[in-house]
Amino acid sequence: MWTLQMYLRLIAIQLRSQMQYRASFWLELISTGLLNGSIFLSLALILERFGNIGGWTLGEIAFLVGMIEMSFGCMDMIFSGFDPDHFSVWMRQGTFDQVMLRPINLFWQVLGSRFLLRRLGRILQGVVIFGMALTMVDIQWTIIKLLYLPVVLISQLITMGALFMMGSTITFWTIQSIEAVNVLTYGGTDMMSYPMHIYPAWLRSFYTYIIPFIFLNYYPALYLFGKPDPLHFPAFAPFLAPLVAAIFLTAALWFWRVGVRHYQGAGS
Amino acid sequence: MKNVYKLFRVAKRRAGLWGSLQGLVRPEYREVRAVDGVSFTLERGELVGYLGPNGAGKSTTIKMLTGLLVPSGGEVVVNGFVPWRDRARYVARIGAVFGQRTTLWWDLPVIESFELLQPMYRVPRERFRRSLDEFIGLLDMEEFIHTPVRSLSLGQRMRADLCAALLHEPELVFLDEPTIGLDVVAKERIRQFIRHIHRERGVTVLLTTHDLSDVERLCERLMILDHGKLLYDGSLADLNHRFESDWQIVVTFEEPYADISLPGFAPVRQGDLRAVYPFDHRRVASADLIQQLLQRYRIADLEVRRPPLEETIRRIYEERLLLAAPPPARVGM
Numbered sequence: 001m002w003t004l005q006m007y008l009r010l011i012a013i014q015l016r017s018q019m020q021y022r023a024s025f026w027l028e029l030i031s032t033g034l035l036n037g038s039i040f041l042s043l044a045l046i047l048e049r050f051g052n053i054g055g056w057t058l059g060e061i062a063f064l065v066g067m068i069e070m071s072f073g074c075m076d077m078i079f080s081g082f083d084p085d086h087f088s089v090w091m092r093q094g095t096f097d098q099v100m101l102r103p104i105n106l107f108w109q110v111l112g113s114r115f116l117l118r119r120l121g122r123i124l125q126g127v128v129i130f131g132m133a134l135t136m137v138d139i140q141w142t143i144i145k146l147l148y149l150p151v152v153l154i155s156q157l158i159t160m161g162a163l164f165m166m167g168s169t170i171t172f173w174t175i176q177s178i179e180a181v182n183v184l185t186y187g188g189t190d191m192m193s194y195p196m197h198i199y200p201a202w203l204r205s206f207y208t209y210i211i212p213f214i215f216l217n218y219y220p221a222l223y224l225f226g227k228p229d230p231l232h233f234p235a236f237a238p239f240l241a242p243l244v245a246a247i248f249l250t251a252a253l254w255f256w257r258v259g260v261r262h263y264q265g266a267g268s
Numbered sequence: 269m270k271n272v273y274k275l276f277r278v279a280k281r282r283a284g285l286w287g288s289l290q291g292l293v294r295p296e297y298r299e300v301r302a303v304d305g306v307s308f309t310l311e312r313g314e315l316v317g318y319l320g321p322n323g324a325g326k327s328t329t330i331k332m333l334t335g336l337l338v339p340s341g342g343e344v345v346v347n348g349f350v351p352w353r354d355r356a357r358y359v360a361r362i363g364a365v366f367g368q369r370t371t372l373w374w375d376l377p378v379i380e381s382f383e384l385l386q387p388m389y390r391v392p393r394e395r396f397r398r399s400l401d402e403f404i405g406l407l408d409m410e411e412f413i414h415t416p417v418r419s420l421s422l423g424q425r426m427r428a429d430l431c432a433a434l435l436h437e438p439e440l441v442f443l444d445e446p447t448i449g450l451d452v453v454a455k456e457r458i459r460q461f462i463r464h465i466h467r468e469r470g471v472t473v474l475l476t477t478h479d480l481s482d483v484e485r486l487c488e489r490l491m492i493l494d495h496g497k498l499l500y501d502g503s504l505a506d507l508n509h510r511f512e513s514d515w516q517i518v519v520t521f522e523e524p525y526a527d528i529s530l531p532g533f534a535p536v537r538q539g540d541l542r543a544v545y546p547f548d549h550r551r552v553a554s555a556d557l558i559q560q561l562l563q564r565y566r567i568a569d570l571e572v573r574r575p576p577l578e579e580t581i582r583r584i585y586e587e588r589l590l591l592a593a594p595p596p597a598r599v600g601m
Contacts, residue, residue, distance in 0.1 A: 006388060009384060009387060009388075013373055013376065017373060017374070017375040094369065095369075097331075098369060101334060101359050101364050102371075102388065104356065
């Protein structure tokens with residue numbers, strides 16, 4: 001309880017720090033919004049021409065994109081302390097030593113060390129795309145589906161946050177392999193922006209059995225739309241999202257502890 | 269701290285492109301003993317100087333004592349805690365300042381960083397307020413307490429960091445180069461503060477520094493580390509007594525003397541009226557020498573010169589003087 005309070009205080013002090021740079025905040029908010037928005041716009045123009053991708057309409061793909069943009073944006077805001085690009089700099093500069101001198105759990109301290117409010121640009125853009133998608137697709141909403149949607153979004157957020165954590169943890173050993181991790185997180189979100197049955201089998205297998213992103217976005221969307229499953233997975237496939245999140249978070253926390261122990265052992 | 273050593277595995281760098289490729293695939297390591305069998309005990313309420321040249325292992329020792337590093341061997345026990353094993357509970361009871369870095373929030377006014385420390389260390393509000401007011405006075409921080417940390421001068425930042433390390437009333441503080449890069453006035457202010465918290469609050473202080481005047485002004489006890497080994501552990505007075513062999517007496521005579529010799533001494537003339545008498549103060553008391561001089565000559569002025577501490581310490585490093593006469597072993601911590 002106290003740890004959580006301290007986390008909130010750390011976040012509060014973070015936000016106050018960021019308010020010192022108001023101009024850069026607004027600029028960045030607008031520019032990330034515009035950048036991501038233009039990417040989606042080009043996709044929309046292509047779809048306009050071809051009608052659909054793998055049998056999915058513009059509205060359905062916008063639904064995928066909207067979900068992932070919202071959850072990734074939130075993750076990027078909440079887990080920005082664990083952003084490997086940021087954490088590796090910390091590591092190089094020895095800032096992590098300062099964190100270890102404070103009497104608070106290390107995970108919560110890193111989480112509380114950065115809270116990028118300007119990611120709101122990306123989140124907002126996700127909300128707009130998602131809102132547009134809702135007007136374009138025809139979903140038979142039930143209570144269960146309404147309850148299920150936030151579970152999916154939170155599962156996406158946690159799974160990608162766990163990947164951020166693992167990427168940062170690797171920097172306890174080496175800061176050379178950050179790019180590899182970025183391929184999984186940033187590349188993964190791009191992958192999840194399309195219906196996954198269009199991918200070649202090997203790529204699909206990778207995102208099913210190794211990094212099971214397919215259960216985070218594609219299957220939930222299938223379920224919400226009431227579409228038949230072209231890949232013929234068991235009927236519980238859409239409900240694996242929270243399980244995937246739980247497994248990834250557990251693994252990430254475990255790996256984090258191993259990493260910290262290694263850091264103390266090998267030194268900087 | 270008992271027989272502690274710390275090994276670092278350092279990847280060997282190999283020359284050329286081929287070498288660096290090899291390094292990626294099959295790295296080779298060599299072992300470096302940063303701290304090599306160091307033992308010492310700090311008593312409650314001591315103020316101890318920890319000296320050594322760059323790379324001697326001072327920072328590594330401090331990192332092991334603050335729980336940042338796990339020793340490769342040996343035992344570190346502070347106040348009943350094994351620092352790295354129970355990190356969060358342990359660091360709540362110690363303070364640490366690493367002179368080169370700040371623990372404060374860069375973009376915020378100093379006071380906001382301080383105020384976060386009260387709930388973080390669970391200090392009762394009134395007590396915290398009292399300490400803060402006291403420290404603001406002692407460290408003369410009134411003028412910059414509402415300034416963002418990034419706009420502070422180095423001296424101001426160091427004062428703020430010292431304050432932050434002590435607001436939760438730790439019993440033990442580690443100060444790693446707290447006066448580095450400061451001017452004389454700023455140094456003196458920091459020293460006065462350290463002396464104050466040591467005397468008035470009974471805080472135990474382990475101070476690493478390059479600046480020997482820090483040690484001369486503050487510490488009763490001194491530890492000297494080089495190449496990861498403890499070369500000296502004892503009082504400053506004892507160090508002077510044992511290793512300052514070359515004292516001098518500079519004499520100004522009232523009239524020129526043809527013969528200035530004194531049995532057992534080899535004076536050096538400096539002009540008609542001045543002469544320097546080097547002597548080993550461990551064998552000859554300066555009072556005796558002065559008396560002899562006064563009996564023989566009419567003397568206008570007389571000055572006893574001791575070598576500066578720098579000189580003594582330099583000799584200890586260079587000649588590894590202390591290896592021959594190890595200090596009495598101290599065990600446990």
